[in-house]
Amino acid sequence: VVAGAAGGIGQPLSLLLKASPLVDHLSLYDVVNTPGVTADLSHISSVATIDGFLPADGGLKKALTGADIVVIPAGIPRKPGMTRDDLFKINAGIVKGLIEAIAETAPEAFILIISNPVNSTVPIAAEVLKKAGKFNPKKLFGVTTLDVVRAETFVSEITGQKDAAKTIIPVVGGHSGETIVPLFSLAKPSVSIPADKLDALTTRVQFGGDEVVKAKDGAGSATLSMAYAGFRFAEKVIAAFKGETGVVEPSFVYLPGVEGGDEIKKATGLDFFSVPIELGKGGAEKAVNVIKDANDYEKKLLQKAYEGLKGNIEKGVEFVANPPQ
Numbered sequence: 001v002v003a004g005a006a007g008g009i010g011q012p013l014s015l016l017l018k019a020s021p022l023v024d025h026l027s028l029y030d031v032v033n034t035p036g037v038t039a040d041l042s043h044i045s046s047v048a049t050i051d052g053f054l055p056a057d058g059g060l061k062k063a064l065t066g067a068d069i070v071v072i073p074a075g076i077p078r079k080p081g082m083t084r085d086d087l088f089k090i091n092a093g094i095v096k097g098l099i100e101a102i103a104e105t106a107p108e109a110f111i112l113i114i115s116n117p118v119n120s121t122v123p124i125a126a127e128v129l130k131k132a133g134k135f136n137p138k139k140l141f142g143v144t145t146l147d148v149v150r151a152e153t154f155v156s157e158i159t160g161q162k163d164a165a166k167t168i169i170p171v172v173g174g175h176s177g178e179t180i181v182p183l184f185s186l187a188k189p190s191v192s193i194p195a196d197k198l199d200a201l202t203t204r205v206q207f208g209g210d211e212v213v214k215a216k217d218g219a220g221s222a223t224l225s226m227a228y229a230g231f232r233f234a235e236k237v238i239a240a241f242k243g244e245t246g247v248v249e250p251s252f253v254y255l256p257g258v259e260g261g262d263e264i265k266k267a268t269g270l271d272f273f274s275v276p277i278e279l280g281k282g283g284a285e286k287a288v289n290v291i292k293d294a295n296d297y298e299k300k301l302l303q304k305a306y307e308g309l310k311g312n313i314e315k316g317v318e319f320v321a322n323p324p325q
């Protein structure tokens with residue numbers, strides 16, 4: 001299921017999923033325009049069958065029935081001058097509503113959250129699922145893959161590596177500004193970044209979203225690169241579910257619920273954090289503690305990330321505990 005399927009991310013993401021041989025059936029949901037997007041994609045001669053729903057006549061429930069995986073790019077995007085946190089007011093409620101429906105209709109599904117601010121919307125989702133008695137932390141993911149994709153791309157411009165995605169770079173923390181921490185010292189194969197280029201490279205990964213927001217000049221934020229990244233992550237979750245081994249990708253998860261997470265919670269003081277996750281049939285099988293191997297430069301960045309994340313996470317938890325009237 002794609003929830004928010006008619007949007008800037010939703011449409012190209014749905015296209016990639018419709019074309020994927022890993023997808024048997026694709027169900028599109030949005031509050032507007034789903035019939036058109038569904039009709040258009042339905043003409044593609046790939047294996048996935050497709051249907052689409054609007055809210056009327058229990059459309060959300062129909063879309064979610066039988067779902068194995070739900071990807072959520074629903075919600076408003078940034079305009080120049082806004083932070084991701086400025087989206088909280090509207091997107092918190094949208095995510096809460098969608099997760100309540102998932103808890104009721106597709107409690108076994110993997111849930112991939114793209115809607116910003118991810119640092120807060122994932123805690124919201126966790127709290128809603130906990131309340132409903134349906135929380136499986138191994139199946140809830142904040143999608144931070146675009147940060148990884150950006151790190152791969154931007155570093156390749158320095159190293160000259162033609163196939164950028166072949167360099168694995170752990171990007172950890174959260175998904176906004178200084179909470180995003182690329183760990184270039186742990187790249188595999190290793191990369192050599194001139195000292196005078198490291199600050200600018202790190203900042204570019206942290207604020208890559210702003211680059212797109214500025215260039216789009218009021219018309220939204222990253223959609224196409226996000227669809228690519230969201231598809232890459234969804235494909236990995238599905239491949240691991242179908243039995244592929246050795247699948248690893250960073251994601252923002254609930255640490256106490258994932259093997260290896262307690263150690264990272266102890267180091268960060270946080271319940272939610274993005275680290276490389278070993279994916280398996282059940283979802284997040286293991287959180288890999290890469291932060292212990294960060295160098296001194298990166299450790300300083302990590303401290304700032306912890307501080308920023310703390311407030312973002314608390315805000316999400318609070319939203320569910322004490323809903324605004």
Ligand SMILES: NC(=O)C1=CN([C@@H]2O[C@H](COP(=O)(O)OP(=O)(O)OC[C@H]3O[C@@H](n4cnc5c(N)ncnc54)[C@H](O)[C@@H]3O)[C@@H](O)[C@H]2O)C=CC1
Pocket residue numbers: 003004005006007008009010029030031032073074075076077078087091094097098113114115116117118143144145146147175220221222223226
């Ligand atoms: N995690 C990440 O790395 C990234 C996250 N984003 C976030 O993704 C979100 C979507 O961005 P865009 O696609 O550019 O926005 P958009 O405005 O083009 O599309 C959002 C879609 O969500 C739909 N929607 C609104 N309320 C809904 C509901 N209750 N149920 C289902 N659908 C609903 C809208 O009708 C619209 O079609 C934003 O919050 C943006 O900040 C964007 C880029 C990267």
Ligand SMILES: O=C([O-])CC(=O)C(=O)O
Pocket residue numbers: 077078084116146208209210212213221222
């Ligand atoms: O910058 C934004 O608002 C959208 C986003 O999350 C990104 O591009 O990383």
